[in-house]
Amino acid sequence: MFNDIGPLELVTIIVLAVLVFGPDKLPKVIQDVTRTIRKIREFSESAKQDIRSELGPEFKDFEFDDLNPKAFIRKQLDSDELGLKEIRSSFDLKEEMAEVTDAVNGRDRGASAASSAQLPSSSSTGGRVDMTKKPGESSTDDRPLFDADAT
Template sequence: MFNDIGGLELVTLIVLAVLVFGPEKLPKVIQDVTRTIRKIREFSENAKQDIRQELGPEFKDFEFEDLNPKTFIRKQLENDDLGIKEIRNGFDLKKEMAEITDAVHGRDSESSAGSSPASSSGSAGSSSGGTVDMTKKPQKSDPDERPPFDADAT
């Protein structure tokens, strides 16, 4: 419960408790707090046992921690009934991104698949060099020409 409290924080809490409650009342306050925590834990355990009894024997191994979405997903990924690890290992994000970049720039993906982006950007034959100059303003070919209309964008 208090695993992430350091030594300095604990000393600060103790000093603060002594200042707020006083050295005479502090032991009684600590007893009351521990008694309340113990009662809450007992109530929680009794409620869990009652729920398990009401669910029946088929839910005998049911854990309430499984209701946490992170725990549920972690357990499902560990089972790997769907072959998720194979899908994850078969997917190469760098290759997919290189193919998308080649498609956007109009290059042939087979010819640039063997070369890395660093080697293709340094070649003298490429006009853009793999980078975009953001300081230049785009040139319009015709001032009367309207930009293309995209019905899906509106």
């Protein structure tokens, strides 16, 4: 509950409690506070049990920590029922992006010479495609033909 309180803060709270309540009333105040915390915990546990019983048997493994989106997603990804870890490890985003960039820029990435001749050369055309040419019209530079069905 108080995991983020450091030793210096704890000492400061104790000193303030002694100064505010005095050494003779401090034990009774501590008992009252602990009793109140215990009652709040009991109330919250009974409310959780009531909710679980009202939801029915299909929600018997329901945890209230799952209502936190981060915890729910972490739990679902850790179960790995869909094989996401294998997919994640086999997929290299940088490599895929490099292949797409090379294909768009017309660079040959180990492909045959015929397939590289069909890709536009960004240095000769400035990255522009001539849309005025008709399909089947020969091109003096090695730009691909206009595909009317693709647009």
